[in-house]
Amino acid sequence: MAYDTSVTPDAVADLSAREMRRSVMSRWGLRAGVVIGWLAFIGVWYVFSGAVLGTQQLPPPHTVAAEAWQVVTGDGFGATLWASLLRVIVGCTLALSASIVLGMVIAYSAWWRGLLGVLTRFFVSIPTVALAILALILFGVSGLGPMLTAALVATPYVMSSVAQGLTGVDRRLIVMSESFGRTRSQIITGVLLPSSVLAVIGGARQAFALAWRITLLTEVFASSDGVGFQIRRSFESYDVRGLLAWTALFIGLMFIFENFVFRQLERRAFGGAHVSQATAESTQ
């Protein structure tokens, strides 16, 4: 290993003098930087709340934290969260299953790619606020609107990332499998599926993030429960504290899902498909 001859340009760059000097200091310096960043964020918040907007208009962080704690421990929090979460999960699942089918169609047929491309461009250019209100017109105040809007908005993005995952499969791998006499089903299970699993997980992650935001927005307009409804209620009663507390909880939830659900899923999938991932990266 000491005489590894495969020195790539990247390795040279990594070993450059600047990197060496940095690596000693950087780790602790950067961690301190993150702490400084958060302290600065909270400090700026305090300054704005105390000196610029006033505590009535922008409550200081500790008030918002207390309010958030009260929301979490108060009754009805579980029901509110569950109402939104259920919509997000159903919307996400709908979007993901539609995208897998449509993604395959797009990846292997130029005609469908053209048609769906035109339709997608139309849907993407509708402002999401307009979609949320359209859902209100179509479904009235019900749980169905947020769910379907989330699915409709997330599908184009997820569809294209699934399609890219499928078309990004290294063709040389398929040629090689053919020349070693693998059957069609073996190629599908051994080459195509492992590389599309990563694309599907990436798509699911994207769908989840999008579905959360759209569900929230649609709940603001067309729902009588859920996180979005609570945000709207706070707004209508001029309750900035409640508005910020619910927002902070929402952001916290997104980070928790991102770090504890999708990163784990991805890590697990990388274990099974690291070979095809490596080739996909080198061909890009």
Add this chain to the structure above:
Amino acid sequence: MSYAADLPTAPEFSQASGTPQSAPAQAVHWTRKPWFINALAVAILLVVWQYLYSVNERVPSIDEVVSFLGVELGGGSHGGVSRGEFWGPLSISLQRYVIGLAIGVPVGGLLGLLIGGSRRFRSVLNDTVLVLLVLPSVVWAFAASLWFGIGSTAPVVAVVLTAVPFMAVNLSSGIRGLDPGLALMSDAFRVPRLRRATHLLVGGALSNAVTGVRLAFMTSWNSLLIVEWFGTASGVGWRAKHWYDAQRFEGFVAWILLFVVFITLLDWLVLRRLEHRSTRWQQQPTLTFAEGEVT
């Protein structure tokens, strides 16, 4: 930390990969011509609309919306004293949009430069920018209208706050994606700082910056509409809400169509061209050392 991946970039379909394209010499069958596909897509949308109209009495019909559009654009009478208004609300909204972007894009670009260029700034500012990015625009809209009332300040602030994180994240990822080998080479050839900034930094990160501008334009249009819907008494968002509150859904749908037309025109006439120009220089080197492939 990978919220950059959640950015709603417009879906693109790679035309190059996938099924092999037919040779240009062969005549393309008429069902594959772009005009046919476009017409088919429009027809599908119209059929879906007609179907929704027939099953749901709250959905306006196509001709209702078209005739409403005619009155609204032409300034005729909607019945009674209410007259069509189009240019007034549009010019107010465009003013807010342009002012907000003129502040938000440079500020976001500066932040992106700092975060992308220096690891110290990145460790300090990165989380804040991500929180701004994750924050739903409806919250900005609500907060801004509570703080600033129903004037023009709230929409402008919301546009700025939406544009900044998109610009910052895109530009910084572009700068961090620059080839470190090029920086080493510039060191070795003693390229002066200014030339390095213009050729390496601007040349390499320009396409990301333009993508950031494009996303900032698209998303801040959305939050402008939300603020105008909830917290102002003028502008296009307010006009759409006006017709919604009056239970004239044909007016509301007509305005949605106008929003779509506006953003599509902006995208086609300005943003796509910018993007195309900014990536035009990116040609493959004629001689590569990768696996002996000389293309």
